[in-house]
Amino acid sequence: MTKGDNLEIINDDLNLEHSAFSIRSQCSSNLPKIKILATGGTIASKGTTASQTAGYKVDLTIDELIQSVPDISGICDLQYEQIMNIDSSEMDSKHFLTLYHSIVKTLSTGIYDGIVITHGTDTMEETSFFLQCALTETDIPIVISGSMRPSSSISADGPMNLYQAIRIAACKQSIGRGVLVSLNDQISSGYYITKANANSLDTFNGRQGYLGNFVNNEIYYYYPPTKPLGLYNWNININTSLDEVTILYGHQGFNKKLIMLAVRELNSKGLVFAGCGAGSMAKEANELASEMWKNYNIPIIYSKRSIDGLVPKAALPKIDGFTGAVSAGYLNPQKARILLQLCLNNKLDIHQIRKVFEGVCGG
């Protein structure tokens, strides 16, 4: 996009790590007001050749990225801000709490109709899940997007994905649908969607997650607005990081010592099992998990490494006194981990933790 005559570019702060800009259409001030909060990822990356689609680096700011998206001035009044600029594999709870804080600040101005977040796709599902848990009060569309190809590549998908995310955020029909993920023409629930393909543009998958799509850049929602089941009003303290919760991946020959290591050496306050099939772990692993519960009060959330389906409560281990075993419902291990972190951060006891997970579809 060129900075044309009808656009006013305002740079509020030249600090690159946290800079704020806006593009305003001067002739149509009744347009929805949208704010982009940029965090990095492949969408903000460049390679050295146009054919390179791996091994690139994050080095594009939102100011540069927005230049590749045409026709926005007719859709919305846009402001954008660089919150951080990192690969999403570097994200931890401190980062998503910082992002959450920026969203809360943006919402509290009362002037925005929608928020777009640019983010790496690798851990987008964790940030989107956290944000959906944390932002239950607002009905304003919050849309997360990214890309699978760097900005320098042939047929980079970032500009279209960002354009569509802005369209979703600016669309009245998006109100009340919770935190959305927009990628490759699909609109999905950030609560359930998961990255399923390591390389392809159509990377996100989630049977519980698809809400709509784009055809010819028109939005088609399949259902009226709704949010996921089981949302809870969390108390979020942005000044603390969340407790350590470790995910242990089930497989043949699983080394049960990892359970002890996680609790005693890593100071994990909770564990999530990515069990086999419908959440099965070897007998000895379940017995040790039960000991961790009885001796250290460590809740164990049973999720599964299978992409679809859930851990039925009937499949939880039946060991006397092991009341700390909880099914994750339809949540995958990485989402279940964040929900347990929120439970621990809010000092919930095991009965309350179980109730929270029972609120999740299938829990």
Ligand SMILES: NC(=O)C[C@H](N)C(=O)O
């Ligand atoms: N497609 C991507 O965005 C992958 C990148 N490594 C990230 O998650 O930041």
